[in-house]
Amino acid sequence: MKRAILIAATDPKVGGVMVFGDRGTGKSTAVRGLAGLLPPIKVVAGDPYNRDPAELDGRSATATVPVPVVDLPLGATEDRVVGALDIEKALTKGEKAFEPGLLARANRGFLYIDEVNLLEDHLVDLLIDVAASGENIVEREGLSIRHPARFVLIGSGNPEEGDLRPQLLDRFGLSVDVRTPTDLAQRVEVIRRCDAYDHDAAGFVASWKARDKAIARQLTKARKALHSVDVPTAALETMARLCMALGADGLRGELTLMRAARACAALDGAAAVGADQIRSVAAMALRHRLRRDVLDDTGSTARIDRALDEVLGTASQMQASPHLVAAE
Amino acid sequence: MTPDTPLHGAPAPMTPWTRAQWAAHLAAVDPHGLGGVLVRAWAGPVRDLWLEELTLAAGGAPLAKVPSGVDDQRLLGGLDLTATLTAGRPVLQPGLLAQADGSLLVVVMAERLQSGLAARMAAVLDRGSVAVERDGLSAVHSACTGLVMLDEGQGDEERVPDALSERCGLWIGLDGLSVRDCVAGIDVVLSPLQARHRLRLVAPASAAQVEALCATAAMFGVESPRAALFAVRAARALCASAGRTTISDADIALAAAIVLAPRATCLPPPPQDPDTEEAPPPPPEASSDTDPDSQMQDAPLEDQVLDATRAALPQDLLAALSAGAVRTASPRDVQGAGARLKSLRRGRSIGTRCGRPANGHRLALVESLRAAAPWQALRAREVAAAGREGARIHIRPSDLQVRRHESRTSSTIIFCVDASGSAAFARLAEVKGAVELVLGQAYAARTQVALVAFRGTGAEVLVPPTRSLVRARRLLSGLPGGGPTPLVAGIEAAVALGLAEKTKGNTPLILLLSDGRGNVARDGTPGRAQAAADLKDTAARTARSGVAMVLVDTARWPGQETQALAASMGARYVPLPFADGAAMGALAGSLTADAATARVPA
Numbered sequence: 013m014k015r016a017i018l019i020a021a022t023d024p025k026v027g028g029v030m031v032f033g034d035r036g037t038g039k040s041t042a043v044r045g046l047a048g049l050l051p052p053i054k055v056v057a058g059d060p061y062n063r064d065p066a067e068l069d070g071r072s073a074t075a076t077v078p079v080p081v082v083d084l085p086l087g088a089t090e091d092r093v094v095g096a097l098d099i100e101k102a103l104t105k106g107e108k109a110f111e112p113g114l115l116a117r118a119n120r121g122f123l124y125i126d127e128v129n130l131l132e133d134h135l136v137d138l139l140i141d142v143a144a145s146g147e148n149i150v151e152r153e154g155l156s157i158r159h160p161a162r163f164v165l166i167g168s169g170n171p172e173e174g175d176l177r178p179q180l181l182d183r184f185g186l187s188v189d190v191r192t193p194t195d196l197a198q199r200v201e202v203i204r205r206c207d208a209y210d211h212d213a214a215g216f217v218a219s220w221k222a223r224d225k226a227i228a229r230q231l232t233k234a235r236k237a238l239h240s241v242d243v244p245t246a247a248l249e250t251m252a253r254l255c256m257a258l259g260a261d262g263l264r265g266e267l268t269l270m271r272a273a274r275a276c277a278a279l280d281g282a283a284a285v286g287a288d289q290i291r292s293v294a295a296m297a298l299r300h301r302l303r304r305d306v307l308d309d310t311g312s313t314a315r316i317d318r319a320l321d322e323v324l325g326t327a328s329q330m331q332a333s334p335h336l337v338a339a340e
Numbered sequence: 341m342t343p344d345t346p347l348h349g350a351p352a353p354m355t356p357w358t359r360a361q362w363a364a365h366l367a368a369v370d371p372h373g374l375g376g377v378l379v380r381a382w383a384g385p386v387r388d389l390w391l392e393e394l395t396l397a398a399g400g401a402p403l404a405k406v407p408s409g410v411d412d413q414r415l416l417g418g419l420d421l422t423a424t425l426t427a428g429r430p431v432l433q434p435g436l437l438a439q440a441d442g443s444l445l446v447v448v449m450a451e452r453l454q455s456g457l458a459a460r461m462a463a464v465l466d467r468g469s470v471a472v473e474r475d476g477l478s479a480v481h482s483a484c485t486g487l488v489m490l491d492e493g494q495g496d497e498e499r500v501p502d503a504l505s506e507r508c509g510l511w512i513g514l515d516g517l518s519v520r521d522c523v524a525g526i527d528v529v530l531s532p533l534q535a536r537h538r539l540r541l542v543a544p545a546s547a548a549q550v551e552a553l554c555a556t557a558a559m560f561g562v563e564s565p566r567a568a569l570f571a572v573r574a575a576r577a578l579c580a581s582a583g584r585t586t587i588s589d590a591d592i593a594l595a596a597a598i599v600l601a602p603r604a605t606c607l608p609p610p611p612q613d614p615d616t617e618e619a620p621p622p623p624p625e626a627s628s629d630t631d632p633d634s635q636m637q638d639a640p641l642e643d644q645v646l647d648a649t650r651a652a653l654p655q656d657l658l659a660a661l662s663a664g665a666v667r668t669a670s671p672r673d674v675q676g677a678g679a680r681l682k683s684l685r686r687g688r689s690i691g692t693r694c695g696r697p698a699n700g701h702r703l704a705l706v707e708s709l710r711a712a713a714p715w716q717a718l719r720a721r722e723v724a725a726a727g728r729e730g731a732r733i734h735i736r737p738s739d740l741q742v743r744r745h746e747s748r749t750s751s752t753i754i755f756c757v758d759a760s761g762s763a764a765f766a767r768l769a770e771v772k773g774a775v776e777l778v779l780g781q782a783y784a785a786r787t788q789v790a791l792v793a794f795r796g797t798g799a800e801v802l803v804p805p806t807r808s809l810v811r812a813r814r815l816l817s818g819l820p821g822g823g824p825t826p827l828v829a830g831i832e833a834a835v836a837l838g839l840a841e842k843t844k845g846n847t848p849l850i851l852l853l854s855d856g857r858g859n860v861a862r863d864g865t866p867g868r869a870q871a872a873a874d875l876k877d878t879a880a881r882t883a884r885s886g887v888a889m890v891l892v893d894t895a896r897w898p899g900q901e902t903q904a905l906a907a908s909m910g911a912r913y914v915p916l917p918f919a920d921g922a923a924m925g926a927l928a929g930s931l932t933a934d935a936a937t938a939r940v941p942a
Contacts, residue, residue, distance in 0.1 A: 085471040087412040092473035127459045199554045207544045
């Protein structure tokens with residue numbers, strides 16, 4: 013899960029992350045802790061859309077703020093999500109003014125929805141649409157406004173509470189499954205850390221600050237390196253073959269796989285995408301896209317592993333004989 | 341309790357009332373940290389007595405109550421219209437959760453909470469604050485609230501949604517107690533409020549203590565890490581109540597007894613007992629690598645905690661567990677799934693339109709105010725110019741907006757599967773295959789499915805209508821076959837379910853998979869003649885019920901007789917093709933299409 017979120021943070025184009033998991037595995041806690049990890053961004057001071065000063069031909073004052081991580085509460089109404097008429101201004105001054113909503117606040121950051129499956133359908137459709145286009149268009153109450161809304165959508169859900177529509181799942185770039193740790197030592201460690209936090213929250217945060225900083229540095233470096241990471245043709249072929257072997261519909265799977273592998277390489281500090289990166293992101297990029305046996309969700313990760321072994325087996329043979337590739 | 345006395349030997353069993361009192365005390369000490377109390381009991385004098393104790397412990401002021409059908413506006417907060425109109429500017433009214441900040445909130449009839457509401461409460465328990473993003477307002481209220489959930493449910497079907505019970509640290513049951521049992525008090529040094537102020541002074545539990553709790557949780561099959569965390573917090577509250585700052589081993593043992601015992605899903609293997617045959621095997625999560633480890637260490641603390649927890653197991657739970665009944669961590673989650681669907685079906689709001697609030701249309705107040713808002717300055721001037729006394733807000737009939745809802749009808753495919761001996765020997769496996777194909781397509785079309793199986797003497801609704809196909813599939817694959825064919829009972833169960841779906845506004849389609857050879861009468865007695873007579877009667881009633889049906893003939897040699905039965909029920913007749921992927925796929929396709937055409941616009 014941590015890796016998936018870091019990949020999505022490195023390259024927002026990967027698309028959102030969907031986190032499935034057992035109860036009490038700290039899904040929400042992990043996402044809410046994200047803001048502290050990410051390097052802060054520069055914005056136009058006081059801009060409700062957190063726009064980059066460079067975008068606005070930067071003459072305005074700038075401010076440095078933490079990356080927005082916006083939590084979409086379940087009871088939210090549509091007008092607060094997309095933005096609507098500013099009721100206060102209308103009531104007190106008789107003006108028609110636009111009050112930006114949560115989508116505006118999440119621009120250039122993350123939008124987190126806990127229990128996606130309980131959110132109302134029309135809100136989910138709207139979010140997916142905006143997340144894909146990167147722009148929020150408001151046409152209501154005589155207002156006509158468009159503003160940038162580029163954010164990484166992070167959803168979480170419990171599969172026992174009901175399934176998600178396959179169309180919706182497909183729009184999330186990555187999907188990960190979080191399980192309760194079964195190892196006693198790990199569980200003890202989890203509880204001890206929680207206990208320490210309960211006892212002295214400030215001290216706990218301070219003691220982890222160094223590690224948080226290290227992750228932030230890794231992320232900054234990865235973002236810079238992202239454009240210089242090479243995706244060799246052989247790797248692309250491997251990905252295509254993998255998707256074909258698994259019968260994943262559409263090209264979204266391959267695109268996501270490519271972007272995720274590249275981001276992963278950037279995080280690892282590798283110069284080019286290799287078999288290791290593909291192996292580490294294949295499951296999260298593809299496991300929710302296998303249409304053939306939608307009911308058998310547990311088996312899909314295993315199926316991907318098997319396909320990986322087959323495809324990467326042949327790929328490594330090809331790399332072993334480079335003149336063969338050259339001859340083709 | 342005398343907290344400084346170490347526990348020696350087997351501790352005395354904890355009575356339900358003692359546990360309940362501890363729960364009341366602890367919930368008052370740390371309402372938010374422990375999440376609150378889940379009270380499984382019927383309304384009655386014992387519960388009233390306990391609530392009184394809880395109120396006293398929490399400071400004496402009456403606790404706020406949430407009805408189970410509360411709406412978002414009341415629960416989370418929203419625009420306070422009266423105040424807004426008077427003030428001329430938006431006024432936010434905090435919801436119940438925020439009003440109970442730092443205290444406890446009683447949820448009555450918690451077993452009837454819809455899962456949407458439960459998820460909202462769960463989010464607040466997690467975060468300690470309410471984020472209001474409603475009606476054009478945006479605010480965050482502190483809500484360090486604990487929930488006291490009064491669960492009057494019966495059996496496993498009716499219970500508090502798992503998302504909430506899981507976040508509730510203290511579980512108690514009061515059923516079977518009489519007022520006479522409720523005498524013994526607990527022994528604490530400090531009052532809950534005094535203890536609350538000392539919570540922060542308590543040092544974190546030691547590694548050995550946490551490990552003992554986690555190991556005990558694992559041995560009793562308590563899977564969620566939250567349980568162990570609650571136990572640690574309970575230990576801290578106990579320590580603070582005793583006026584100490586270092587958690588003692590006795591605190592840990594008592595906390596385990598209070599928090600972990602009611603959650604047990606299995607019994608740990610008895611230590612060095614010769615008669616281990618009776619003991620149920622530990623579930624997989626108490627995996628073999630943790631068990632021997634902890635036994636080999638032979639840590640005295642761990643044994644203490646284990647013994648204390650064992651001694652505190654509620655009697656009924658103990659009986660059930662020793663009988664080998666292993667409770668699943670999430671027993672048949674019918675309630676959660678069903679409730680969610682109900683809330684969806686209420687009809688989603690698709691905005692508002694101009695109109696008068698009549699004919700059952702509900703006035704959309706905020707939208708109406710919005711519509712009126714931009715014109716206020718203008719209207720005020722008009723009114724002033726006309727020389728009339730103006731109201732603060734000018735609303736004209738043309739501003740009124742009403743809500744529009746779109747009630748979605750979804751179709752429900754009811755599988756009615758013949759699992760009798762005649763079918764089992766012939767083609768049960770093929771039937772399962774066909775059903776799975778249809779399930780796959782139903783998944784894509786987002787139809788609901790239900791599963792009725794009949795064999796032996798009667799029919800059983802294995803899966804009530806649900807969108808969670810995973811469960812339907814799992815139950816189907818484990819469906820045993822054999823016995824006589826109570827075809828009448830099967831059809832009747834399916835039709836009854838179909839009619840129930842119809843009343844809910846859904847469109848049912850029954851998929852009857854049988855060879856049509858019933859040999860059990862309606863009352864469960866065997867006999868082909870009576871069965872045939874009953875079948876004729878049932879078929880006629882099925883035709884009249886108007887529920888769409890497809891009869892898939894699973895007999896090895898599809899016959900005239902079954903075809904006639906289908907005709908008499910007004911059902912489409914389809915012989916099941918022999919195991920041939922393409923033909924099966926085509927069948928599944930046509931059946932799903934049937935379900936789609938059966939959809940009637942609302």
